[in-house]
Amino acid sequence: MQWTELIVFSALFLLVTVMGFVAARWQKGDTLDHLDEWGLGGRKFGSWITWFLVGGDLYTAYTFVAVPALMFGAGATGFFALPYTVILYPIVFLPLVRMWSVSRVHGYVTPADFVKGRYGSHWLALLIAITGIVATMPYIALQLVGLEAVLRSMGLNGSGILGHLPLFIAFVILALYTYQSGLRAPALIAFVKDILIYLVILVAIIYLPSKFGGWGEIFNDAQAKFDATPAKTDGILLNSNNQLQYATLALGSALALFLYPHSLTGILASRGRNVIKRNMVALPAYSLVLGLLALLGYVAISAGTKPIVNQATGRPDTNTIVPELFGANFPSWFAGIAFAAIGIGALVPAAIMSIAAANLWTRNVYKEYIHKRATPAQEAKQAKLASLVVKFGAVAFIVFVDPQFSIDLQLIGGVMILQTLPAVAIALYTRWFHVYGLVAGWVAGMGYGMWLLYNIGNPAIGKAHFAGSALPMGQLSLFGWHPFGGSTLTIYVGVPALAANLLVAVVVTLIAKKMRVFNGTDQTDPSDYHVDEDSPRVKPVAAH
Amino acid sequence: MPSDPKTGLRWSNWNLLLIVPLLMLITPWFNFDQPRLFGMPFFYWYQFAFVPLGVLCVAVVYIKTKDAPAVTGKPDKLGVDDLDEGAK
16 A cells, blocks of 8 residues: 555545535526536636636546557557547537537537437437437546556555445545536536646656656667567557558547537537637647657656556556556655546546536436426436436446446447537538438448447457457458458548448438428527627526 | 627638648658657657647637628628528
């Protein structure tokens, strides 16, 4: 047991717990009994709060442990996280402000609310909502993987169910203050999380390389390690087979990120269009940190860091690489701060994700199908309860199911959420697609994507299915026809799945238009997509 | 600042700058070890250089389109409607 680390960690954890409960009174609206308040913090966050909140939301603890772990294990392919988070903002800059405006005029809380308003179809909205919930659940579970990695590094590495007890306690506390304070809790805690993360990464990136002979030495050590392994896909540079995979994974991930309901929650909670635009300029500061952090995976190679064996599963857990590197090379009080940064870094996104999933459940399932006449207060109550269910579901996932399963599901989740692109993102610009086309495209993209993922095996780690998202192009076939022959070039699965989705959506749309099938009623007006905070047309916040 | 324009789509040529950062997806342009900078292979520092480049592109688009005249019901003399698929 590492007492100094544990004490520093616990003190910082206690601080954010107090903040989480106090947050209910921070920038308080008239009532917390409305989803605008509980689920979106009153829709009034300014540039700074939004920067910390969205940054705290997108750059999760799991990212902070998994990306360096990937670099440690496979090399350059893990660096896709940098291009991913650089191209992200130019891509979403224009669509996001449209989404904000139309949501502000009509009081939409979730992406599925928008789809329902745009197409007048609660079935299509249900499809989007379920996709969002299913894709978000394993993501929450993965935050626990990040949190558990630091707990185990601090010596809380028990076996069996008892080994998960510290994680369970941390999550009960998180669940309680999220229940009470809603989105204001992660918004306030994000300040602590992000400041700690910046502090730790800056110190690590300045101090550690000098300790191991500078960057030149570190990269040479990494190359030497990868040269010694039998695997051909690793190395400090990409090879001829995985370059397309690298680029398409970065692009696909960037397209998918703001389709996740929790990312949109942070955007809809902001005050106005300029807040969002300024953030699109300022958020890449986190990308820089993420890129530097990724390189710590190589530093760990030079430092000879060994992943610790997870007592609960009996296997070495590469996600403990960064915590172990910090633990071995920093004085224990600073290692405690670093662990707290990662641990608190898990709480912020986990809270926002559970709120987003709860909003989806409440608005697009509960109010639509179970209790149509629910008052705003009943909606808020339902969402609070749903957030508890979601969080305990995630804990159960980690405790009772192999964490590897969550990682597989997260991989699948990215491909799944990408299938909502036509209905959510393209619909922001045009209503050309027919509602039947969107549904058919979703079914096709989802089915094809799952089938492709299922067939990806990796004999090296003994997995026959769901062993990654890199698909050899030679495996792509259209009813037995292999358009790319036996090519070993790999591509991100999300791309062919989205292509199938769009193709089917276009064909069915053309048929439906030819047959003049009714295409639902559009509740939105073209001018809704440009409304700003000063307009008289914005819907009053928390109006009944 | 006037709001509530009538058009469905607004376009500024400055928006084209948003495509520039996507050039970093062309891996054959930078998948090299040499030249190194501070010991870092070209592959890594080239991509790091895209962080400020991306920020610059988005910032220019933000600043240049911030005060774009909003359409307030009168015909738009700038010809924006020509580009406007969404207008009725």
